[in-house]
Amino acid sequence: MLKIYAYDQKNHQVVPSDQFSNHTWINVVDPSAEEIATLLGKTDLPESFVFYGLDKDENARTEYNDDDDATLIIYDVPILQKEGDGSSRTASYRTVPLGIILTKNHLVTISNIALPFLDSFSDNRRHLNPTKPVHAVLSILAHIISNYQRYLRDMNKSRERTEEQLQRNMHNRDLYGLMRIQRSLVYFLMSLRTDKLTMEALRKAPHFPLNDVDDEYIDDILTEAQQSIEMAQISNNILSESMDTYSSVINNNMNNVMKFLTVYSILLTIPTLVFSFYGMNMKLPMANLSISWIVAIALSLVIGALVGFHFWRKHLF
Numbered sequence: 001m002l003k004i005y006a007y008d009q010k011n012h013q014v015v016p017s018d019q020f021s022n023h024t025w026i027n028v029v030d031p032s033a034e035e036i037a038t039l040l041g042k043t044d045l046p047e048s049f050v051f052y053g054l055d056k057d058e059n060a061r062t063e064y065n066d067d068d069d070a071t072l073i074i075y076d077v078p079i080l081q082k083e084g085d086g087s088s089r090t091a092s093y094r095t096v097p098l099g100i101i102l103t104k105n106h107l108v109t110i111s112n113i114a115l116p117f118l119d120s121f122s123d124n125r126r127h128l129n130p131t132k133p134v135h136a137v138l139s140i141l142a143h144i145i146s147n148y149q150r151y152l153r154d155m156n157k158s159r160e161r162t163e164e165q166l167q168r169n170m171h172n173r174d175l176y177g178l179m180r181i182q183r184s185l186v187y188f189l190m191s192l193r194t195d196k197l198t199m200e201a202l203r204k205a206p207h208f209p210l211n212d213v214d215d216e217y218i219d220d221i222l223t224e225a226q227q228s229i230e231m232a233q234i235s236n237n238i239l240s241e242s243m244d245t246y247s248s249v250i251n252n253n254m255n256n257v258m259k260f261l262t263v264y265s266i267l268l269t270i271p272t273l274v275f276s277f278y279g280m281n282m283k284l285p286m287a288n289l290s291i292s293w294i295v296a297i298a299l300s301l302v303i304g305a306l307v308g309f310h311f312w313r314k315h316l317f
Helices: 033-042 047-054 116-122 133-168 172-204 212-278 292-313
Strands: 002-008 013-017 024-029 061-065 070-082 091-102 106-111
Touching: 002 033, 024 033, 024 116, 033 047, 047 061, 047 070, 047 091, 047 106, 061 172, 070 133, 070 172, 091 133, 091 172, 106 133, 116 133, 133 172, 133 212, 172 212, 212 292
Parallel strands: 024 106
Antiparallel strands: 002 013, 002 024, 061 070, 070 091, 091 106
């Protein structure tokens, strides 16, 4: 998919266009071979930059092409994935690369999957001015960081709900939910750190000129990125400690179950031993009485009670 947006100076908003004119925003999502050929034929984009932006394994970084006077920014973007029944309990998060290519005539965003946050720019819920490409890029980066923070808050709420459920009753599905959150936090931490390094490199790059307003803007974005890293790190530490605690609780519960089964196995063995003795072909006290079965039962109960009292004193049950 390839969509072009021009800037309406009168209404101060982007509008769909079908022309590859100057100072337009081109949003490219999982393009076909024909769309890539059209994009390269109508613009001054380096071909390698286009394929870098479509590489799902590309790391966050920035690169400059002297020949075409083009800047490539690869930035990791958080996305929400719902698995299983689609509920928040089975939701997980990961990051995907977004390519931003900046030339003297065009601002291009390119990715191999649709990124919903870009819709807020295309439908003018957020302002984007491609005639000021540097500020437009910073607006996109700022929105990405705000998405990180929103997802981190959602993960914290989900973690708290899951921990409350685990305190009432421990189920595997809740433990799997915590595992998904922890995995998501690892993805976020790695991506936030590389994103922050990319922004710092971009701020120092001579091919990415910043005026006073833009310099202050990128400083705010870097501050928010650092706060997001700290938030993700704290959440990851809390979750790691919680998972260790739940592991200890599971082991303790298992020990209690094994102790319970062992104690009751011993108690249930006593009647078997007593009746086994009276079933042997040998003379035993009161074996010839008509109430010998009552004697065997009474003897089993007395021995069982004594052994049970001993276990109780030892706090074994």
